[in-house]
Amino acid sequence: METARSIHHVGLAVDDLDGALETYATLFGATLEHRSRVEEQGVDAASIRVGESRLELLGALGEDTPVGRFLATRGPGMHHVAYEVDDIRAALADLVDAGAQLIDETPRRGIFGLEVAFVHPDSVHGVLSEVVASA
């Protein structure tokens, strides 16, 4: 089993990215790491650091996008948990062997350029989960 090294980030769906960035800076001293608008994924996203930890804030570029649909049905809040692994292909093979349902059978390029793959929430007690290759 490819053991996760750490939690890489927690992803949060937000209805106001600028407002959320201000809130996290004010309340928790978060600092901006990256900000990226990715048209093909329909997201306006930011990664922020809180000490050594990281949050990924996900705003929707439209209602008919994955994050837009999430916001419409669930509202703003926790979206996914991402685990950092050394070998993402080995991790995906192990997840399949363990019976997990993958959303991404093979790694793809994530919002901030890292290789990522998502695991279906039905396999993780309702939590959409992501594996991220160590940079």
Ligand code: CO
């Ligand atoms: Co993520």
